[in-house]
Amino acid sequence: MLFPRARELNRLVVFGLGSFSGLTASSTYYQFALVREVAELLKIRKGEVYFQDPLFTEWDRAFLEGVGSVVEVGSGEEVVQEGTVVVAVHLEYGVLEGVLEGRPGVAVCNDLGHFLDMRIGGEVEWVRAFLEGVEGEVLKWDIGSGGAFNHSAVYWRKGAEDCREVESDKVDGENAVEAVIENIGSVNT
Numbered sequence: 350m351l352f353p354r355a356r357e358l359n360r361l362v363v364f365g366l367g368s369f370s371g372l373t374a375s376s377t378y379y380q381f382a383l384v385r386e387v388a389e390l391l392k393i394r395k396g397e398v399y400f401q402d403p404l405f406t407e408w409d410r411a412f413l414e415g416v417g418s419v420v421e422v423g424s425g426e427e428v429v430q431e432g433t434v435v436v437a438v439h440l441e442y443g444v445l446e447g448v449l450e451g452r453p454g455v456a457v458c459n460d461l462g463h464f465l466d467m468r469i470g471g472e473v474e475w476v477r478a479f480l481e482g483v484e485g486e487v488l489k490w491d492i493g494s495g496g497a498f499n500h501s502a503v504y505w506r507k508g509a510e511d512c513r514e515v516e517s518d519k520v521d522g523e524n525a526v527e528a529v530i531e532n533i534g535s536v537n538t
Contacts, residue, residue: 360397364437379497401425460502
């Protein structure tokens, strides 16, 4: 998988990371490792990295402020725009709808195809509308038999400009993510 026109991706917004000290802390650490690697890979500045989660503790907030900005619930959606990479793994679908309205350039989030398979009726129209403008790939990551990325996918905006065959405009996201997974795995051994 390639991140199209990576140099135009200049903002990273993370929703629902979870607490580093909560019941799902292991998933939080894995997802945070991915966030750090994506920010480094795309050279996204600290001032353009945002985190939003109602579960953040005071310690979580203090730690994350060293990496980016922690925004209040409901404010994260306001900073999502076309040049944004959104990481919103396992986010509630009602919240995810608001996040994706900002038309991010790349979204690592719930597998929306799986969501469509499970739902019928009007509440899926926003999913169909979003999927019409993107390409995607379901993630097959199984990290330490955990659920950090299960039922997740990566989506990126379609468009003739975004799909130019100029290799210098692209970052090989799949290999980068695989390297992140290897790095995470080596920490656990």
